[in-house]
Amino acid sequence: MGNPMANLYKTHILRIDLTTRTITREPTFNYSEKFIGGRGINAKIMFDEIKPQIDPLGVENIIVFGAGPLTGTLCPGSSRVDVMSKSPVTGFLGDSNMGGNWPAELKYAGYDHVVIHGKADHPVYIAIENEKVEILDASHLWGADSYLTSQTIRRKQQDSDVKIVSIGKAGEKGVSYASLISNIGNAAGRNGMGAVLGSKNLKAIAVRGTRGVQVANPEEFFKLCTKLHSMVRSASGYDEYSKRGSLRSMTLNANSGYTPAGNHQTFGWGQKAEFLDWWKRFGVKRAGCFGCPVQCAETYTIPGIGSGVVSCQHYIEPTWKLKNNDVMLWWEFVWNCQLYGVDVISISGILAWVIELYEEGIISKEDTDGLVMRWGDRDSIIKMMEKIINREGIGDILAKGFKEAIKHFGRESEHYAMHVKNSPLYAASPRFPFVGLETALGPRGDYMRAFLPFAKGIIRVKGDSYMSMEEKEKLTKIYGEEAEKITGTRKALDIMGFEGKPKGIIYAETMISIPDMLGVCKHMGLVNFQAFNPDDFSKIYSAGLGKKVSPEDLITAAIRNRNVERAFEAREGLTRAKDTLPEREFNKEVGGAYGGVYLDQTEFEKAKDEYYALRGWDIQTGIPTEKTLVDLGLEDIAEDFKKRNLLPE
Amino acid sequence: MILQIMIDLPKCTGCGICELACSLYHEKECNPEKSRCRVVRYEHEGILYSIPILCQQCEDPPCQMVCPTRAIQQNQTAHWVTVDGRRCIGCKQCFTVCPFGCITIDPKIGKAVKCNLCEGDPKCVEFCPSGALSIVLPDKANITKRRSFFDQYIESLKKLAPSVTE
Numbered sequence: 001m002g003n004p005m006a007n008l009y010k011t012h013i014l015r016i017d018l019t020t021r022t023i024t025r026e027p028t029f030n031y032s033e034k035f036i037g038g039r040g041i042n043a044k045i046m047f048d049e050i051k052p053q054i055d056p057l058g059v060e061n062i063i064v065f066g067a068g069p070l071t072g073t074l075c076p077g078s079s080r081v082d083v084m085s086k087s088p089v090t091g092f093l094g095d096s097n098m099g100g101n102w103p104a105e106l107k108y109a110g111y112d113h114v115v116i117h118g119k120a121d122h123p124v125y126i127a128i129e130n131e132k133v134e135i136l137d138a139s140h141l142w143g144a145d146s147y148l149t150s151q152t153i154r155r156k157q158q159d160s161d162v163k164i165v166s167i168g169k170a171g172e173k174g175v176s177y178a179s180l181i182s183n184i185g186n187a188a189g190r191n192g193m194g195a196v197l198g199s200k201n202l203k204a205i206a207v208r209g210t211r212g213v214q215v216a217n218p219e220e221f222f223k224l225c226t227k228l229h230s231m232v233r234s235a236s237g238y239d240e241y242s243k244r245g246s247l248r249s250m251t252l253n254a255n256s257g258y259t260p261a262g263n264h265q266t267f268g269w270g271q272k273a274e275f276l277d278w279w280k281r282f283g284v285k286r287a288g289c290f291g292c293p294v295q296c297a298e299t300y301t302i303p304g305i306g307s308g309v310v311s312c313q314h315y316i317e318p319t320w321k322l323k324n325n326d327v328m329l330w331w332e333f334v335w336n337c338q339l340y341g342v343d344v345i346s347i348s349g350i351l352a353w354v355i356e357l358y359e360e361g362i363i364s365k366e367d368t369d370g371l372v373m374r375w376g377d378r379d380s381i382i383k384m385m386e387k388i389i390n391r392e393g394i395g396d397i398l399a400k401g402f403k404e405a406i407k408h409f410g411r412e413s414e415h416y417a418m419h420v421k422n423s424p425l426y427a428a429s430p431r432f433p434f435v436g437l438e439t440a441l442g443p444r445g446d447y448m449r450a451f452l453p454f455a456k457g458i459i460r461v462k463g464d465s466y467m468s469m470e471e472k473e474k475l476t477k478i479y480g481e482e483a484e485k486i487t488g489t490r491k492a493l494d495i496m497g498f499e500g501k502p503k504g505i506i507y508a509e510t511m512i513s514i515p516d517m518l519g520v521c522k523h524m525g526l527v528n529f530q531a532f533n534p535d536d537f538s539k540i541y542s543a544g545l546g547k548k549v550s551p552e553d554l555i556t557a558a559i560r561n562r563n564v565e566r567a568f569e570a571r572e573g574l575t576r577a578k579d580t581l582p583e584r585e586f587n588k589e590v591g592g593a594y595g596g597v598y599l600d601q602t603e604f605e606k607a608k609d610e611y612y613a614l615r616g617w618d619i620q621t622g623i624p625t626e627k628t629l630v631d632l633g634l635e636d637i638a639e640d641f642k643k644r645n646l647l648p649e
Numbered sequence: 650m651i652l653q654i655m656i657d658l659p660k661c662t663g664c665g666i667c668e669l670a671c672s673l674y675h676e677k678e679c680n681p682e683k684s685r686c687r688v689v690r691y692e693h694e695g696i697l698y699s700i701p702i703l704c705q706q707c708e709d710p711p712c713q714m715v716c717p718t719r720a721i722q723q724n725q726t727a728h729w730v731t732v733d734g735r736r737c738i739g740c741k742q743c744f745t746v747c748p749f750g751c752i753t754i755d756p757k758i759g760k761a762v763k764c765n766l767c768e769g770d771p772k773c774v775e776f777c778p779s780g781a782l783s784i785v786l787p788d789k790a791n792i793t794k795r796r797s798f799f800d801q802y803i804e805s806l807k808k809l810a811p812s813v814t815e
Contacts, residue, residue: 212680
C-alpha cells in the first residue's frame with residue numbers, strides 16, 4: 001500500500017470532457033495534502049480551472065462534484081456531495097450540497113471527485129460503473145421528468161441499484177435556478193447547478209460502485225462510529241426529527257416569527273396549513289440519506305397528483321412566501337419542483353416578487369400574459385410556474401432571474417426584488433443580524449453556510465410554544481454561555497444586536513465548512529444535533545486516514561477553504577458593495593410580530609468592517625489581503641491576484 | 650434460548666447503516682457489497698421502498714444439510730449457524746440452496762461467508778436507527794405483535810361504536 005491516501009480517499013478525480021469525449025483520471029493526492037475533501041478540493045479546482053469572466057452557461061464553465069473523505073463510511077450522516085460551478089444565478093461561486101445515496105455510490109465506484117468539462121453536441125448521460133465510464137446518448141431522455149429518467153436509465157443499465165442525479169425540464173431549458181435532483185428526491189437546489197448541466201447537454205450521471213471505502217484503523221473507526229451514532233441518537237431533537245422530521249421545524253419557524261411572509265413583507269399572516277394532519281393522511285414512510293440515522297424526510301402519495309419526498313424548506317418556502325394555506329396546492333408545487341428540477345427556494349422567491357409587483361400595480365395583466373397574480377391562488381402560482389419551467393412568454397424572462405426581469409419590468413420593480421447577488425432570499429428574515437450578515441456575506445442568498453450554533457437559542461427561546469418558561473430560561477442560560485464562549489459576549493444572543501455577531505458568523509462558517517469538506521451532513525454538527533465538534537471530526541478523520549489530523553488542522557483547512565472561495569468570487573468581480581441586502585431590510589415598512597423591526601444600515605456596515613478585519617480581508621474591498629493568503633499557504637492565489645492587480649493595498 | 654433478528658418491514662427506511670456496520674465490523678471496510686445483511690431497495694415514483702434481508706438462522710438449515718465438509722454448524726444453545734472457514738472447501742453448494750440469498754462468496758478466497766449473529770450481539774441491530782431490526786426471543790416477540798393488533802382493534806371499535814368503549 002504505497003499510496004498514503006488509499007484510506008478514506010478513493011485516489012481518483014475523474015475528469016470527463018464532453019466536447020472531446022475524453023475521460024481521464026487524476027490522483028486526488030495532488031490536492032489532498034493541503035485541501036480537504038469535498039468542498040475544500042472543489043473550491044481549489046474551481047479557482048485553478050475556471051477562467052475569470054466566462055459565461056456560466058458557456059462551454060468553458062466546469063461543474064465539480066466532490067464527495068468527502070468520510071462519505072460512504074459508517075460515520076453518521078456521511079453521504080454528502082458538494083457541487084460547485086460558476087453560478088448562472090449570481091455569476092460568482094455556485095455551491096450546493098446534496099445528500100441521498102448517490103454520493104456514497106460515487107465513492108464505492110472509486111472516485112472522490114467528478115469534474116465535467118466542455119459541452120456535448122447532443123443530449124447525453126454519463127454512466128459510471130466502477131472503472132467503466134461511458135458517455136451515452138440521452139436523446140430519448142430529453143424532456144423526461146426526474147422519475148422517468150431514473151427509471152429509464154436503470155432499465156438501460158439493467159441494474160436496479162444504479163444511483164442517479166439528473167436534471168428536469170427546467171435544467172434542459174436553462175432556467176437559471178434549475179436544480180439537480182437525485183433518484184430519491186434529494187436536490188442540489190441553490191445557485192442553478194441544474195442549468196449548468198443543461199447547458200452542457202448532460203441529462204444525468206448514473207453511478208454504480210462495488211468497491212467500498214477503506215479505513216486505516218477499522219477497530220478504532222468502528223468504536224468511534226458506535227459512539228457518534230449513539231451521540232446523534234441521544235441528542236435533543238433527534239426523536240422529533242426522526243419521527244416527524246422537518247414538520248416540527250415548520251411549526252417552530254412559524255411560531256418564532258422570524259420567517260417572513262409574502263415577498264418578505266410581513267411576519268405572520270395567519271398560517272393555517274396543517275402539515276401534521278397531511279402527514280397522517282397521506283404519509284407513506286420516513287426517508288432520508290444513505291447512512292444517516294436521522295432520516296429527516298417524509299414521503300407522501302397523493303392520489304391524483306403523485307408521490308415524492310419532501311423535507312425542510314419544501315414546507316416553508318411555498319407556504320410562507322406565497323401565503324398559501326391550500327395543502328393540495330402546496331403539494332402540486334413542490335412535486336413540480338421535484339419532477340422538473342427547479343429550486344423551490346428561488347422559484348418561490350421569484351413568484352412572490354411577481355405577485356407583489358402585481359398587487360402594487362407596477363405590472364399588470366399584460367405583463368403576466370393575462371394571468372391574475374394573487375397570493376395562495378392556484379391559477380397564479382402553478383400556471384406561472386409552468387410558464388417559467390417551459391420558458392413560455394413572461395416565464396422566459398422570469399427564468400433568467402432577477403437581473404433580467406428587473407430590466408424588463410423597469411427600475412421601479414427593483415425595490416421589491418428580494419435577492420442577494422441575484423440569488424432569491426431564503427425564507428428567514430435577514431432583518432435579524434444573525435441571518436442578515438451571513439446572507440449578505442455568503443454567496444447564495446441564504447444563511448445555511450453559517451448557521452450560528454446559538455441561533456437555535458435565539459429562535460427557540462423566542463418562539464417555541466411547546467416549551468415552558470423554565471425550559472426557556474434554562475436554554476437562555478445554556479446558549480448564553482455558548483455565545484460567550486464563542487464570541488466573548490453574552491450579548492451575541494440578543495436577537496437584534498450586532499455585538500459578537502461577526503465573530504460568531506466566522507465561527508459558524510468554519511463549523512459548517514468542516515462537515516462539508518469531510519462529506520458529512522452539517523446537521524450532525526452544530527446546525528442541529530450538535531453531536532460532533534471539531535474534536536470528534538478530527539478523531540474519526542484521523543482514525544480513517546491513518547494520519548493524525550488535529551482539530552486545529554481542520555479549522556485552518558476550513559479557513560483556507562473560505563479564502564479560496566472568496567478569492568474565486570473576488571476574481572469574478574465581487575466587492576464589498578455587493579455584500580449587501582435588499583433595501584427593504586433597512587426600512588421600517590414590515591408588519592407582524594416583529595413589526596417596526598429593521599436593520600440599522602450604519603451598524604450593519606460596521607459589523608461588515610469587523611467581519612472583514614477578523615477574516616484578514618481588506619475592509620474597503622472585501623478582498624483577502626496578500627498576508628492572509630500567504631499565511632494560509634495560498635501563495636499561488638496571491639501570485640495570481642498580483643498579476644491581475646487585485647491585491648488590496 | 651433461541652435468538653432471532655426480527656424485521657419490522659414498514660420501519661425500514663433503506664438507510665443502509667446495517668450494511669455499513671456489518672461490513673466494517675467483519676470485513677474491515679465500509680462496503681455494502683461485503684455485508685452479510687443486505688438491504689434490497691426498490692424505487693417507485695420517487696419513493697424508496699426497502700427490506701433488510703439477512704440470514705434467518707433456520708432450524709433445519711439447507712446450507713448445513715448440503716455442506717459436504719460439515720463446515721456449517723448450528724450453535725447448540727442459541728441456534729445460530731456459522732461457517733468454519735478452515736473446513737469450507739468453497740464448493741458453493743450452500744450458496745445455491747439458501748432460499749434467502751444470504752450466503753455470500755468472498756470474491757478473494759471463493760469461500761462461503763454468512764451471518765453468525767455476531768456471536769449473539771449483532772451489530773446491525775445495534776446500529777439500526779429505525780427499529781426495523783431487533784433481536785428477539787421468538788416466544789416473547791409475538792407479545793408485541795399481539796399488543797399492537799389489540800390496540801388497532803380497540804381503535805377500530807371506537808370508530809364503530811364510540812359508546813361501547815367509552
